[in-house]
Amino acid sequence: MKIEDAKDRLREIYIGYGFEERPMAKGELCFFDKRRDYPVLAISADEIKEFAEVADDLAAIEIGPVETCVLGPSLREQWLEPLDAYRGPIFGFAERERTIRFGDGQAGNPFIEIGAPSALFRNFYRDKGQQFPFFQERLMRRIGIARSGSTDMFRGMLTVRVCNLTENWDAASLERSQEMIESCLFDLTYLKNMALSLRSSWPMTMAERRRERQLRFDRLVSGDEFPLKNVVYDGAVTKFYQRAVSSDDAYTSFISFYHILEYYFVSVSDNRLYNRLERIVNDPAFSARQKQLDRIIASVDEHGRESDETEMLKGVLLEFVDEGDLLRFIEKYEDRPASKIYTEKTTCFGYEIDKMNLKAGHIFGPIAKRIKTIRNALVHSSDRYERKERYVPGEEASRVLMRELPLLRFLAEKVIIATARIG
Numbered sequence: 001m002k003i004e005d006a007k008d009r010l011r012e013i014y015i016g017y018g019f020e021e022r023p024m025a026k027g028e029l030c031f032f033d034k035r036r037d038y039p040v041l042a043i044s045a046d047e048i049k050e051f052a053e054v055a056d057d058l059a060a061i062e063i064g065p066v067e068t069c070v071l072g073p074s075l076r077e078q079w080l081e082p083l084d085a086y087r088g089p090i091f092g093f094a095e096r097e098r099t100i101r102f103g104d105g106q107a108g109n110p111f112i113e114i115g116a117p118s119a120l121f122r123n124f125y126r127d128k129g130q131q132f133p134f135f136q137e138r139l140m141r142r143i144g145i146a147r148s149g150s151t152d153m154f155r156g157m158l159t160v161r162v163c164n165l166t167e168n169w170d171a172a173s174l175e176r177s178q179e180m181i182e183s184c185l186f187d188l189t190y191l192k193n194m195a196l197s198l199r200s201s202w203p204m205t206m207a208e209r210r211r212e213r214q215l216r217f218d219r220l221v222s223g224d225e226f227p228l229k230n231v232v233y234d235g236a237v238t239k240f241y242q243r244a245v246s247s248d249d250a251y252t253s254f255i256s257f258y259h260i261l262e263y264y265f266v267s268v269s270d271n272r273l274y275n276r277l278e279r280i281v282n283d284p285a286f287s288a289r290q291k292q293l294d295r296i297i298a299s300v301d302e303h304g305r306e307s308d309e310t311e312m313l314k315g316v317l318l319e320f321v322d323e324g325d326l327l328r329f330i331e332k333y334e335d336r337p338a339s340k341i342y343t344e345k346t347t348c349f350g351y352e353i354d355k356m357n358l359k360a361g362h363i364f365g366p367i368a369k370r371i372k373t374i375r376n377a378l379v380h381s382s383d384r385y386e387r388k389e390r391y392v393p394g395e396e397a398s399r400v401l402m403r404e405l406p407l408l409r410f411l412a413e414k415v416i417i418a419t420a421r422i423g
Helices: 003-016 045-058 119-125 133-140 150-154 171-192 206-212 235-246 250-262 265-282 290-305 309-320 323-334 364-379 395-418
Strands: 019-022 029-033 038-043 069-072 075-082 100-102 111-115 158-163 196-198 346-348 351-353
Touching: 003 019, 003 029, 003 045, 045 119, 069 119, 075 119, 075 171, 100 171, 111 171, 119 150, 158 171, 158 196, 171 196, 235 250, 235 395, 250 309, 250 364, 250 395, 265 309, 309 364, 309 395, 323 364, 323 395, 346 364, 351 364, 364 395
Parallel strands: none
Antiparallel strands: 019 029, 029 038, 069 075, 075 158, 075 196, 100 111, 111 158, 346 351
């Protein structure tokens, strides 16, 4: 493509975003935000030249099996995200001109590269802001900071590139490339302690996150002045709570909230036994006769049979959570679009979970069973009886867990508050 044709195409793209072109330095394009009359981005002569050079190749590029992946002759390129961007050698890696390479590509052999997005990748998604608002939002964030370059929407991003594997992609070559990528990502973690993960969808915009935000996860109290209450919370469970709330990992949050409920399994179960024995012993008719002692033995034996963890979890919920509050929470949660995960039958990590009857006296048992089933799926990666895979970390697994977190957080908070004491 000629330089002038490239300029015309770039004008078309950014005017389509709602920006307005203003003449600036010779050879550059500059676009302003109409509302603020502020320069949004500049496209340098080098960027225009790069766009012109790859424009013809872009015709052969298409979105792959997921929206974050592009396919072209001898190329698969997909977005990678650090599992912890601020840990160790990952930090700053994307900002530097650095590429990690597996294989030498000699004699046309396949090789894999990990680094900043390629020119093809950047320019393919350059005009996809309407289809994927994430890109347009990344541009708009730069307004008011400095005059940005047009490729700033890709700043800090990493991609993985599979090269020379095939000219024509099909199901078999896609599966093979996926296997190669996953193997290289493991090697990278093993050799350099750098944990990266393939992403299959672009992040939601801030507006989309506001619409989809988790119930009660957005509960923030305004102001900086709060009463000093004479209340003492159990320090052990508050640490679990803080870890759950602060983590970006749905698995960590779920397990940490669960630990809060689990923390009281034994004490609640034992208290039920103590109360039962106390009623027997305090009965005026009680005596140290065999028949009376058999009642104590039977109670202790029954307590041993009640050590099933699902029943223990149910006991904690019965002890500390108000049933009316729980029912109202679930009803409010399910008022949101596509959120009927409790009153409709669903599948979670290979387990069939029955729908619940939202009536008093029928809720604690199903809730306890649901939570315990999911917890078991997380800590046991396969089912030894059914020989089925249960939980494998990934985007889809995180989405499933995220929808379960609001209720688990609600229950954990109720337990923490109910077990607090006056100082």
